[in-house]
Amino acid sequence: GDSVTQMEGPVTLSEEAFLTINCTYTATGYPSLFWYVQYPGEGLQLLLKATKADDKGSNKGFEATYRKETTSFHLEKGSVQVSDSAVYFCALRDSEPNFGNEKLTFGTGTRLTIIP
Amino acid sequence: DAGVIQSPRHEVTEMGQEVTLRCKPISGHDYLFWYRQTMMRGLELLIYFNNNVPIDDSGMPEDRFSAKMPNASFSTLKIQPSEPRDSAVYFCASSEEGQGLVYGYTFGSGTRLTVV
Numbered sequence: 001g002d003s004v005t006q007m008e009g010p011v012t013l014s015e016e017a018f019l020t021i022n023c024t025y026t027a028t029g030y031p032s033l034f035w036y037v038q039y040p041g042e043g044l045q046l047l048l049k050a051t052k053a054d055d056k057g058s059n060k061g062f063e064a065t066y067r068k069e070t071t072s073f074h075l076e077k078g079s080v081q082v083s084d085s086a087v088y089f090c091a092l093r094d095s096e097p098n099f100g101n102e103k104l105t106f107g108t109g110t111r112l113t114i115i116p
Numbered sequence: 117d118a119g120v121i122q123s124p125r126h127e128v129t130e131m132g133q134e135v136t137l138r139c140k141p142i143s144g145h146d147y148l149f150w151y152r153q154t155m156m157r158g159l160e161l162l163i164y165f166n167n168n169v170p171i172d173d174s175g176m177p178e179d180r181f182s183a184k185m186p187n188a189s190f191s192t193l194k195i196q197p198s199e200p201r202d203s204a205v206y207f208c209a210s211s212e213e214g215q216g217l218v219y220g221y222t223f224g225s226g227t228r229l230t231v232v
Contacts, residue, residue: 034220043223108158
């Protein structure tokens, strides 16, 4: 079945550091890939997405590239801020079966803390 | 659109009492999902509906949990009787048929349940 494996947390970085959160997946078909972010006390919000191989999703300075050859979708940001402190979830939605299957498979989440 | 609306935001109840959580999905969305989030188990899919019909309830932990979707704009998750181990944040999410590959889900802000 489908699965998503995320980098274990928590991750603590200093402000302006470079961030990478690793995500790899297994899927039956040709999945779409997502990163969600959860700020303290809030629900999950879609951060970025990629729907096919070699696509790059980007938003708020974050980027992730859909790498089919390595089945990966690593999240990166060049210079993190305190306001980026949150929990980040990698997720996939498989293309198979196509109809009646809108279920997202989530990773376990990675807690990120940025210190000033 | 107001997004996915959940109520209440916080619920504190005594063990053995019935608890009902409510969700209003985004208008026009065909799918509705109930998730539970805990520190120990992360984000768990409990059940999801398509056009008001339950599709997969394999994540419902036991018979004390039940979910209904009487119409396209309302769903409930009920726990009877509640136990302290049910304490968690419960999220509702919705998506549109065929759009999951592109847009993923929209989550509500969650209900934090505490059973004492």
